[in-house]
Amino acid sequence: MDIPAMRASFAKAAATGDEAPLYFYSHLFLSHPETRQLFPVSMAHQRDRLFAALGDVIARVDDLHALEPVLRQLGRDHRKFGTVAAHYPAVGGSLVATLEHFDDAWSPELAKDWTEAYTLVAEVMIAAADEAADQPAWWDADVVGHDRRTFDVAVLRLRPRTRYDYAAGQSVSLESDLRPRLWRYYSPANAPRPDGLLELHVKARDGGPVSSALVRRIGVGDVLRLGPPVGHLALDGESDRDLLLVAGGMGLAPMKALVDQVARHGPPRRVDLFVGFRTEDQVYDGPGLRQLQQDNPWLSVTVAVSDDKNSDLEQGDIGDVVLRHGPWLSREVCVAGPGPMVEDTVARLRQHGVPPKRISSEVFAPSRPGPTVDGEVTE
Amino acid sequence: MTIDQEASESSESSAGDQREFAPFDLQNVRFSRAPMLHPGYVDSEVDRVMGRVAEELGRLYAEKAALRDQVRSLQAQVDGVVVPEPPSEQAVRILSVAQQTADTYVAEAEEFSRQVTGEARSEYEELVRQARENAGAILQAAQEAAASIGGAAPGTADGRERTTAELEEQVAYLKAFGQACRVQLRSYLEALLSDVENEWGRADPAAIPPGVAVPPAPRSARGARGSATAFEANVAAEPPEAGPDEVVSASARGERPS
Numbered sequence: 001m002d003i004p005a006m007r008a009s010f011a012k013a014a015a016t017g018d019e020a021p022l023y024f025y026s027h028l029f030l031s032h033p034e035t036r037q038l039f040p041v042s043m044a045h046q047r048d049r050l051f052a053a054l055g056d057v058i059a060r061v062d063d064l065h066a067l068e069p070v071l072r073q074l075g076r077d078h079r080k081f082g083t084v085a086a087h088y089p090a091v092g093g094s095l096v097a098t099l100e101h102f103d104d105a106w107s108p109e110l111a112k113d114w115t116e117a118y119t120l121v122a123e124v125m126i127a128a129a130d131e132a133a134d135q136p137a138w139w140d141a142d143v144v145g146h147d148r149r150t151f152d153v154a155v156l157r158l159r160p161r162t163r164y165d166y167a168a169g170q171s172v173s174l175e176s177d178l179r180p181r182l183w184r185y186y187s188p189a190n191a192p193r194p195d196g197l198l199e200l201h202v203k204a205r206d207g208g209p210v211s212s213a214l215v216r217r218i219g220v221g222d223v224l225r226l227g228p229p230v231g232h233l234a235l236d237g238e239s240d241r242d243l244l245l246v247a248g249g250m251g252l253a254p255m256k257a258l259v260d261q262v263a264r265h266g267p268p269r270r271v272d273l274f275v276g277f278r279t280e281d282q283v284y285d286g287p288g289l290r291q292l293q294q295d296n297p298w299l300s301v302t303v304a305v306s307d308d309k310n311s312d313l314e315q316g317d318i319g320d321v322v323l324r325h326g327p328w329l330s331r332e333v334c335v336a337g338p339g340p341m342v343e344d345t346v347a348r349l350r351q352h353g354v355p356p357k358r359i360s361s362e363v364f365a366p367s368r369p370g371p372t373v374d375g376e377v378t379e
Numbered sequence: 380m381t382i383d384q385e386a387s388e389s390s391e392s393s394a395g396d397q398r399e400f401a402p403f404d405l406q407n408v409r410f411s412r413a414p415m416l417h418p419g420y421v422d423s424e425v426d427r428v429m430g431r432v433a434e435e436l437g438r439l440y441a442e443k444a445a446l447r448d449q450v451r452s453l454q455a456q457v458d459g460v461v462v463p464e465p466p467s468e469q470a471v472r473i474l475s476v477a478q479q480t481a482d483t484y485v486a487e488a489e490e491f492s493r494q495v496t497g498e499a500r501s502e503y504e505e506l507v508r509q510a511r512e513n514a515g516a517i518l519q520a521a522q523e524a525a526a527s528i529g530g531a532a533p534g535t536a537d538g539r540e541r542t543t544a545e546l547e548e549q550v551a552y553l554k555a556f557g558q559a560c561r562v563q564l565r566s567y568l569e570a571l572l573s574d575v576e577n578e579w580g581r582a583d584p585a586a587i588p589p590g591v592a593v594p595p596a597p598r599s600a601r602g603a604r605g606s607a608t609a610f611e612a613n614v615a616a617e618p619p620e621a622g623p624d625e626v627v628s629a630s631a632r633g634e635r636p637s
Contacts, residue, residue: 026466
């Protein structure tokens with residue numbers, strides 16, 4: 001394989017911006033119309049994703065070994081979209097056609113190299129998907145509870161119809177028939193329970209199609225589809241250090257799950273949970289947090305507001321509030337919330353002297369940043 | 380040499396034309412007896428080899444047949460499959476434009492939804508903020524009032540007693556004031572009612588049954604009983620579906636000088 005030549009031809013296509021992915025998908029849907037139903041109505045964000053993903057693959061195509069875990073994950077994850085092995089050659093064909101279309105120096109050798117490289121990639125993905133075949137491609141889950149807590153936050157309770165395994169702190173991708181083919185990530189607010197119930201905290205983002213529907217349109221009796229769980233926010237199974245959990249806004253969900261994990265499975269440890277909101281109105285889970293604190297003598301919960309002078313709650317940015325209550329030098333720390341909050345808190349804790357390897361964090365960012373559609377979050 | 384002869388004979392007898400050497404042919408081969416003085420191969424060895432050759436040939440034939448079938452079925456599959464024509468440049472362009480149009484519409488809808496929700500949210504937050512402020516102001520005023528009441532009296536036990544006495548006095552005054560208001564309000568309302576009834580009664584005097592008809596009395600002298608009768612009679616005189624217009628015209632008629 002002539003990898004520099006391949007990279008050069010990819011760069012030509014990528015330089016056209018939206019043109020090349022637009023051509024690719026039109027070519028794919030015309031030559032294999034059955035693939036259209038795998039995608040949402042609007043392809044705008046899909047197009048960005050495809051070439052970003054291909055770019056990642058191309059950047060590392062000479063080191064397939066390093067690429068393999070990513071590809072395997074991709075292959076497994078694509079099952080929930082309804083992707084089957086037969087779709088892979090279709091995509092490969094349209095990809096080569098697209099590269100050819102935008103490359104004035106296209107040659108049969110390049111076509112051969114690209115086909116070969118794509119086949120390698122596809123084989124890894126298909127194999128990973130096949131290995132996961134004993135699991136469902138997705139899990140249907142009934143909405144059994146829907147509780148509007150504030151103007152824009154709802155707490156949903158879901159009951160998967162078949163066993164759904166995940167770890168506290170992980171995220172679940174989900175899709176609703178109201179917004180077909182739009183998958184979004186949310187983090188359950190409880191550790192796995194014997195009855196299988198999942199609690200999700202959803203904030204409706206202005207103009208966010210999925211989050212708005214989950215808060216304002218979905219109700220008890222509706223069905224959601226869940227994809228396999230992902231995410232790295234988890235407790236170190238070996239450690240029994242005391243915990244410091246810091247949440248900003250909707251980052252509360254995974255933190256509650258971690259508290260629940262300690263409550264259910266131990267090991268016994270002190271847990272200090274700090275939750276920051278902008279105003280007191282936004283504290284959507286006050287009774288839940290009080291209950292949690294009552295039930296668990298080893299837990300302390302501090303709720304703070306950063307922009308509400310009239311509130312009786314503790315005042316200040318949550319990172320600041322956490323440090324006021326220190327020292328935390330011996331703790332294992334988990335931080336989740338909006339990007340700036342996570343960065344600020346982690347930086348302060350490092351400065352405070354907590355070793356970086358004992359801090360895990362997850363940013364809950366809108367999944368679709370953009371000038372026109374300020375949308376979803378990876379919650 | 381008799382093998383060829385025998386073989387060709389047998390094949391001709393079964394198929395009638397020249398065909399390949401079949402396992403069957405091999406089994407039917409009979410070697411001629413060699414002369415006693417010039418013995419040939421040991422019969423049993425030859426037979427064993429021939430048996431094995433026949434077996435092997437049989438296997439090969441079966442495999443050939445299976446492969447032929449496979450080739451045929453694959454050929455049929457290939458013939459049945461329509462290899463998709465690569466889409467024309469024009470088709471790709473048309474679909475691309477259509478997709479972009481759809482994308483724009485979706486983005487606009489989302490943008491619109493974002494604006495509307497955003498405005499609704501800020502309005503909501505503003506309302507809550509104002510309500511908070513109002514509540515705060517009321518609370519502050521109340522506290523100030525409390526402070527001024529407390530401040531008016533010296534901060535002693537005697538002062539507190541005096542304050543309590545003052546408050547009781549105020550409460551008594553307010554009660555009396557409330558009672559007076561009730562009385563005034565009631566008499567005003569009653570006056571208003573009788574006025575209304577009076578007007579109703581005058582609206583269509585012809586409709587009032589003669590026996591019950593009471594001449595309009597001065598407002599202050601109107602008895603409750605008389606007004607009630609006139610009221611009922613007037614209502615009964617109206618057609619059941621009487622709308623506001625008819626009432627107006629009836630009252631106009633009543634006011635016409637006769």
